[in-house]
Amino acid sequence: RQTGTVETDAEKHDVEYLTPISIGTPPQNLIVDFDTGSSDLWVFSTEMAAKDIKGQAVYDPNNSSTSEKLQGSTWQITYGDGSSSSGDVYLDTVTIGNLTVPNQAVEAATKVSDEFTDDANNDGLLGLGFSSINTVQPTPQNTFFDNIKNNLDAPLFTADLKHGAPGSYNFGYIDPAAYVGNISWTPVDSSQGFWSFTSPGYAVGTEAMRNHSISGIADTGTTLLLLPKSVVKAYYEEIQGAQYDSNQGGYVFPCSPTPPDFVFGVSDGIVTVPGDMVSYAPVDSANQDCFGGIQSDTGIGFSIFGDVALKTSFVVFDAGGLQLGWGAKN
Numbered sequence: 306r307q308t309g310t311v312e313t314d315a316e317k318h319d320v321e322y323l324t325p326i327s328i329g330t331p332p333q334n335l336i337v338d339f340d341t342g343s344s345d346l347w348v349f350s351t352e353m354a355a356k357d358i359k360g361q362a363v364y365d366p367n368n369s370s371t372s373e374k375l376q377g378s379t380w381q382i383t384y385g386d387g388s389s390s391s392g393d394v395y396l397d398t399v400t401i402g403n404l405t406v407p408n409q410a411v412e413a414a415t416k417v418s419d420e421f422t423d424d425a426n427n428d429g430l431l432g433l434g435f436s437s438i439n440t441v442q443p444t445p446q447n448t449f450f451d452n453i454k455n456n457l458d459a460p461l462f463t464a465d466l467k468h469g470a471p472g473s474y475n476f477g478y479i480d481p482a483a484y485v486g487n488i489s490w491t492p493v494d495s496s497q498g499f500w501s502f503t504s505p506g507y508a509v510g511t512e513a514m515r516n517h518s519i520s521g522i523a524d525t526g527t528t529l530l531l532l533p534k535s536v537v538k539a540y541y542e543e544i545q546g547a548q549y550d551s552n553q554g555g556y557v558f559p560c561s562p563t564p565p566d567f568v569f570g571v572s573d574g575i576v577t578v579p580g581d582m583v584s585y586a587p588v589d590s591a592n593q594d595c596f597g598g599i600q601s602d603t604g605i606g607f608s609i610f611g612d613v614a615l616k617t618s619f620v621v622f623d624a625g626g627l628q629l630g631w632g633a634k635n
């Protein structure tokens with residue numbers, strides 16, 4: 306039985322969190338985005354055209370004595386922000402922290418969209434969603450977590466993402482030093498392959514909680530907190546000067562004073578997104594107006610509790626109990 310921990314680094318404005326992994330023998334070190342909103346482990350590779358690689362580290366299956374091509378298998382993935390990638394598949398040894406899966410499906414990219422080419426710090430994605438939405442054809446493959454979860458002390462992982470500081474992902478155990486008080490647990494619906502749950506309500510600032518079911522996914526791969534239009538409207542109505550800016554593609558408001566907190570329910574508990582985490586980033590060099598960290602989920606079909614929500618808490622992704630735990634950070 307094992308447990309493991311790995312540090313993840315926040316990019317500027319916490320736009321994404323990047324974590325080191327190693328693949329193959331001898332180990333090839335890459336830095337990838339742990340994404341609970343998808344279920345493919347794919348990496349930049351030597352099979353890509355040189356023009357599509359701008360500074361990223363690449364996986365070279367020919368340089369690994371333990372790589373084995375999964376003949377006839379391919380993958381193709383498209384993400385919510387319209388970015389995409391595709392390629393073929395190898396089985397190889399993957400290590401995260403002190404945890405190793407000897408025959409993990411490693412999806413080597415042959416093509417990636419410009420968004421990935423332009424993101425020099427990111428060498429790929431490690432999906433931590435449910436394996437049911439893995440895109441490998443003809444036979445979908447297991448995620449790293451699915452492959453290792455039965456060897457862990459407990460079939461769970463935790464995300465402790467921080468605001469502008471390194472966070473950590475732990476596998477197999479709940480670190481009692483990482484949170485204070487009680488963890489609020491809520492059941493997960495994994496039928497769509499996501500860590501999906503329903504929040505019973507929300508509040509703006511210090512006002513009373515409003516009963517309003519919000520169904521969404523806990524997604525480390527989404528930067529913002531994307532909520533129903535009516536909730537977003539109610540929130541920004543409380544901010545002087547807030548308005549929807551079609552150029553920016555979202556609500557923008559004066560960076561000061563600090564906006565009100567946003568509170569959402571988790572079962573019998575609550576999670577508070579502090580106002581200073583809602584002002585996501587200045588939209589202009591004059592730093593007058595800020596782009597909101599809370600935006601609408603219109604068109605997605607569900608809400609997305611992305612990094613703006615997750616970095617407020619110590620979050621437990623429990624595949625054993627099919628539940629999410631939200632704890633107040635220590």
Ligand SMILES: CC[C@H](C)[C@H](NC(=O)C[C@H](O)[C@H](CC1CCCCC1)NC(=O)CCNC(=O)[C@H](Cc1ccccc1)NC(=O)N1CCC(N)CC1)C(=O)NCc1cnc(C)nc1N
Binds near residue numbers: 341382596
């Ligand atoms: C098996 C597919 C899998 C489930 C897929 N899952 C997802 O899209 C969710 C997943 O968590 C992905 C993981 C991302 C993908 C891009 C690289 C970083 C990770 N999340 C998203 O796409 C959410 C929207 N994107 C984001 O939130 C990106 C993340 C990012 C960060 C840094 C650099 C580049 C991108 N951030 C931004 O767009 N930002 C720009 C705006 C700025 N204010 C904040 C940062 C899906 O739903 N695809 C279906 C799908 C297809 N086509 C579309 C159009 N929408 C879809 N949902």
